[in-house]
Amino acid sequence: MRLELDPNPTSGKVFAAYGLFLLLALFLLGVLFLAYGVSPLRAYGLLFSPLADPLGLAEIARRTIPLLLIGAGLALAFRVGFFNIGAEGQLLMGAVGAAYAALFLPVRPWTLPLMFLLGGGLGALWAGFAAWLRVHFGASEILTTLMQNYLAYYLVVYLVAGPWKGKLVFGFLYTDRFPEEAQLPRLGDTLVHWPTLLLGVAAAALLQALLFRTPLGFAWRVQGENPLAARYLGLPGGRLLLLAALFSGLLAGFAGVGEVAGIHLRLLEPAQISLGYGFTAILAAWLARGRPLFVLLTAPLLGLILAGGDALKMALSMPFRVVDVVSGLLLLALVGAEALSRHRILWRR
Amino acid sequence: MEEALFRAVLFGTPILLASLGALLAERSGVVNLGVEGIMALAALVAFGVALGFTPLLGLLAGVGVGVLGGVILGVFTVTLRANQFVAGLAVAALGLGASGLLGKRYEGVPLGHPLPEGGLALLALFLAFSLHHFLYRTRFGLYLRSVGENPKAADLFGVSVDGVRYGALTLGGGLMGMAGAYLSLAYRPSWTDGMTGGLGWVAIALVILAAWEPLRAIFGAYLFGLLFFLQFRLQGSVPIPSEAFAAMPYLLVILVLALSGRTRAPKALGVPFERGR
Numbered sequence: 079m080r081l082e083l084d085p086n087p088t089s090g091k092v093f094a095a096y097g098l099f100l101l102l103a104l105f106l107l108g109v110l111f112l113a114y115g116v117s118p119l120r121a122y123g124l125l126f127s128p129l130a131d132p133l134g135l136a137e138i139a140r141r142t143i144p145l146l147l148i149g150a151g152l153a154l155a156f157r158v159g160f161f162n163i164g165a166e167g168q169l170l171m172g173a174v175g176a177a178y179a180a181l182f183l184p185v186r187p188w189t190l191p192l193m194f195l196l197g198g199g200l201g202a203l204w205a206g207f208a209a210w211l212r213v214h215f216g217a218s219e220i221l222t223t224l225m226q227n228y229l230a231y232y233l234v235v236y237l238v239a240g241p242w243k244g245k246l247v248f249g250f251l252y253t254d255r256f257p258e259e260a261q262l263p264r265l266g267d268t269l270v271h272w273p274t275l276l277l278g279v280a281a282a283a284l285l286q287a288l289l290f291r292t293p294l295g296f297a298w299r300v301q302g303e304n305p306l307a308a309r310y311l312g313l314p315g316g317r318l319l320l321l322a323a324l325f326s327g328l329l330a331g332f333a334g335v336g337e338v339a340g341i342h343l344r345l346l347e348p349a350q351i352s353l354g355y356g357f358t359a360i361l362a363a364w365l366a367r368g369r370p371l372f373v374l375l376t377a378p379l380l381g382l383i384l385a386g387g388d389a390l391k392m393a394l395s396m397p398f399r400v401v402d403v404v405s406g407l408l409l410l411a412l413v414g415a416e417a418l419s420r421h422r423i424l425w426r427r
Numbered sequence: 428m429e430e431a432l433f434r435a436v437l438f439g440t441p442i443l444l445a446s447l448g449a450l451l452a453e454r455s456g457v458v459n460l461g462v463e464g465i466m467a468l469a470a471l472v473a474f475g476v477a478l479g480f481t482p483l484l485g486l487l488a489g490v491g492v493g494v495l496g497g498v499i500l501g502v503f504t505v506t507l508r509a510n511q512f513v514a515g516l517a518v519a520a521l522g523l524g525a526s527g528l529l530g531k532r533y534e535g536v537p538l539g540h541p542l543p544e545g546g547l548a549l550l551a552l553f554l555a556f557s558l559h560h561f562l563y564r565t566r567f568g569l570y571l572r573s574v575g576e577n578p579k580a581a582d583l584f585g586v587s588v589d590g591v592r593y594g595a596l597t598l599g600g601g602l603m604g605m606a607g608a609y610l611s612l613a614y615r616p617s618w619t620d621g622m623t624g625g626l627g628w629v630a631i632a633l634v635i636l637a638a639w640e641p642l643r644a645i646f647g648a649y650l651f652g653l654l655f656f657l658q659f660r661l662q663g664s665v666p667i668p669s670e671a672f673a674a675m676p677y678l679l680v681i682l683v684l685a686l687s688g689r690t691r692a693p694k695a696l697g698v699p700f701e702r703g704r
Contacts, residue, residue, distance in 0.1 A: 083701055114528055161512065217684035220512055222630060228625060228677040236670035384617035397531060402524025410503065417509035
């Protein structure tokens with residue numbers, strides 16, 4: 079038996095490959111649940127429980143917001159060939175920028191826009207640094223952006239435990255609460271900070287239009303498909319890469335602003351600001367196949383998994399690492415399914 | 428001074444083992460970004476087996492986890508020719524997640540009979556020299572290098588590209604597993620969530636710093652070990668926040684990558700092999 083390339087798979091085959099691998103992932107997840115000592119059926123039920131009631135749906139929506147913003151940016155970055163694994167760190171930098179504007183600058187009517195500007199800017203800077211290292215020194219952005227995640231993590235820990243620690247919070251590691259003017263409005267009693275959601279939808283649409291309807295988008299796509307051809311065409315490869323990195327960093331920064339200004343209303347420990355949004359958004363972007371607009375579909379799907387993971391954590395007091403397991407398995411299933419659907423199985427040699 | 432060097436070697440040993448594993452796989456043309464996860468899971472399984480049976484069996488179990496990780500990555504990257512970077516990151520997340528999920532009950536449990544650190548450090552050194560000998564002085568080493576440089580030519584000469592890559596991934600995974608087991612059975616010897624603390628990523632960066640040469644990896648690993656020792660020593664005695672020290676290994680990796688970004692990698696690194704293309 080061997081595998082041979084199949085450049086134009088039928089949609090039925092693609093569907094079957096994805097179905098097969100997703101089932102496999104669910105099965106392996108069940109085995110892990112059993113090893114942990116939980117009935118797999120009960121665990122699956124909890125994983126999908128947020129779909130059942132309005133509160134659960136709001137939880138999904140709340141998690142969709144950062145996934146949408148980051149995922150749209152990553153879909154662009156991946157398409158151009160900048161493998162940004164550091165959205166998590168860029169999100170944290172966005173949160174840092176927002177917290178600085180909210181807590182240490184005089185409160186004005188334009189405090190919220192300023193928070194987005196500062197947070198988005200820091201996120202873009204964080205991603206741009208990795209792109210600069212790649213363009214000028216040839217350092218793999220897969221590793222540098224990943225390492226920058228840890229740097230941002232420790233920066234936030236340092237800030238909330240040290241200089242920015244709130245005056246009114248005694249044993250806890252977080253800053254004071256943001257003033258009223260620095261808080262995003264929410265939908266009713268839920269945690270859905272709708273301005274950020276709108277921003278995410280707009281970003282996905284804008285990037286889609288930019289990528290497929292403008293000369294810049296064309297250059298981006300050539301650079302991503304075939305860097306050598308881009309060079310022969312005289313396209314500025316480095317600048318294209320840098321620009322895509324800045325966009326994805328900016329959006330990840332926005333996501334960080336949304337999390338602290340819309341949900342937590344203060345800067346706190348990094349593990350509480352982001353539930354692995356940066357990593358999960360990679361899945362959203364990967365699933366969207368380099369089309370920012372498709373992230374409008376994939377982000378809610380992954381939002382469900384995060385909300386379900388939270389339900390698992392609450393109901394069974396599982397460590398939150400369970401989300402790492404689910405997203406790791408899902409990522410393996412997706413990359414495997416994508417690869418399998420591109421191949422034909424030949425039973426003879 | 429002597430103590431510093433000794434601690435540097437002991438701390439450098441898991442980095443050395445893991446980077447030897449990554450190096451072996453990369454020499455055959457496959458990137459294994461799953462190091463951190465493989466080490467984390469191997470550390471846990473090794474610790475569990477050592478508690479239930481003997482530490483030596485624990486070490487073997489840790490190696491076994493690594494081998495299994497290598498095989499899984501092989502199925503995706505070699506047989507299915509999936510994106511190596513994405514598959515590797517998935518393995519990293521899976522290993523970290525599974526160890527954090529399953530290891531809770533072992534947190535804070537001491538290990539009665541740890542393995543000797545010095546002995547394992549010597550073993551790691553021996554393995555580095557063996558790997559050098561294997562790569563440059565044996566027929567199979569030549570096959571492996573040729574698969575990493577020019578798989579098409581190797582295939583034409585009758586070398587099984589897929590077979591060599593599976594071999595390199597499994598052996599390399601075994602070394603990563605040993606690195607994880609060293610942490611929980613000899614260095615600590617205990618288990619805590621996140622005990623690998625980024626060493627797997629350091630190991631991947633070290634492969635680049637060492638320009639894919641096992642003997643250079645020895646120096647690199649001990650250099651990192653010395654830096655970690657200094658970090659440990661200086662902590663508390665200088666007015667620098669502890670977070671800055673914790674962030675140091677990651678900053679170091681970025682620095683290393685920037686300084687040695689353009690060293691020559693194996694030509695076919697990261698490229699799936701497809702016969703007839």
